[in-house]
Amino acid sequence: MNHRDTIFSKPLPSVADFSFDQHVVEVFPDMINRSVPGYSSILQTLPQLATRYVQPDSTVYDLGCSLGAATLALRKGCEATAPVQIVAVDNSEAMIERARLHLQGFKSQVPVTLRCEDIRETDITNASMIVLNFTLQFVPREERQRIISTLFSGLRPGGALMIAEKIIAEDDTMNDVLVDLHHDFKRANGYSELEISQKRAAIENVMKIDKLSDHFARFKEAGFAHYGCWFQCFNFAAMLAVKGTD
Ligand SMILES: Nc1ncnc2c1ncn2[C@@H]1O[C@H](C[S@+](CC[C@H]([NH3+])C(=O)[O-])CC(=O)[O-])[C@@H](O)[C@H]1O
Numbered sequence: 001m002n003h004r005d006t007i008f009s010k011p012l013p014s015v016a017d018f019s020f021d022q023h024v025v026e027v028f029p030d031m032i033n034r035s036v037p038g039y040s041s042i043l044q045t046l047p048q049l050a051t052r053y054v055q056p057d058s059t060v061y062d063l064g065c066s067l068g069a070a071t072l073a074l075r076k077g078c079e080a081t082a083p084v085q086i087v088a089v090d091n092s093e094a095m096i097e098r099a100r101l102h103l104q105g106f107k108s109q110v111p112v113t114l115r116c117e118d119i120r121e122t123d124i125t126n127a128s129m130i131v132l133n134f135t136l137q138f139v140p141r142e143e144r145q146r147i148i149s150t151l152f153s154g155l156r157p158g159g160a161l162m163i164a165e166k167i168i169a170e171d172d173t174m175n176d177v178l179v180d181l182h183h184d185f186k187r188a189n190g191y192s193e194l195e196i197s198q199k200r201a202a203i204e205n206v207m208k209i210d211k212l213s214d215h216f217a218r219f220k221e222a223g224f225a226h227y228g229c230w231f232q233c234f235n236f237a238a239m240l241a242v243k244g245t246d
């Protein structure tokens with residue numbers, strides 16, 4: 001069932017920190033589509049990226065998989081490269097349980113293993129492609145470099161890391177413009193001022209966003225040979241980092 005997100009529609013006496021619980025699971029596809037500009041465009045591009053980067057006899061990781069939308073998109077692009085396996089990880093029990101039901105509805109040659117685990121503990125080996133589609137922003141900032149470096153170590157030469165994130169623009173005035181455009185996007189998708197402001201309060205402590213330059217500095221530090229941004233809609237961006245082959 002695809003329910004409408006009304007989680008922040010009533011005034012709350014105090015707004016608790018956002019968590020990916022059962023309530024969020026019930027409305028998640030609606031919430032992410034109405035809140036994240038470019039989300040569907042990014043998903044639509046994943047099969048192409050998978051076709052380009054996934055190598056035979058390797059593993060594809062979808063870290064912070066939620067209901068498995070990116071896993072399904074990646075799998076489309078992997079069918080011709082088999083044997084390949086996908087490992088999809090999320091630390092929300094409610095998400096993984098629902099992802100399992102959802103994935104059962106689709107047939108494929110490519111096996112998917114769902115793991116309820118913290119991505120900070122995921123062992124990455126023999127990877128040709130790793131995707132964090134709006135996940136790194138929920139991991140404490142001080143742990144992000146270690147994670148990116150671990151992902152780099154687990155990637156094969158020529159392998160790719162795809163990271164999509166909400167970002168802060170480098171220029172303060174430009175950032176104000178992008179934040180306003182995002183809020184207009186949410187209003188146009190039916191969210192009220194109350195919903196927008198209560199959601200902002202709920203994610204304030206749990207979702208710490210970076211500038212593109214912070215992401216690029218981490219890719220460089222980890223050892224990636226090539227990296228850049230391949231998509232941006234307002235303050236939401238998708239990046240790619242590729243491991244060298246020499
Ligand atoms: N430390 C962690 N370990 C594992 N999972 C985590 C962690 N922190 C957060 N998560 C999980 O990361 C997901 C982020 S949503 C990803 C959308 C998906 N990629 C999609 O393509 O639809 C993005 C959003 O809601 O903005 C949630 O399911 C969390 O439980």
Ligand SMILES: O=C(O)C(=O)Cc1ccccc1
Nearest residue numbers: 031032035036166199200203
């Ligand atoms: O809703 C927002 O304002 C966001 O920034 C994106 C988002 C989407 C889904 C869960 C948490 C944050």
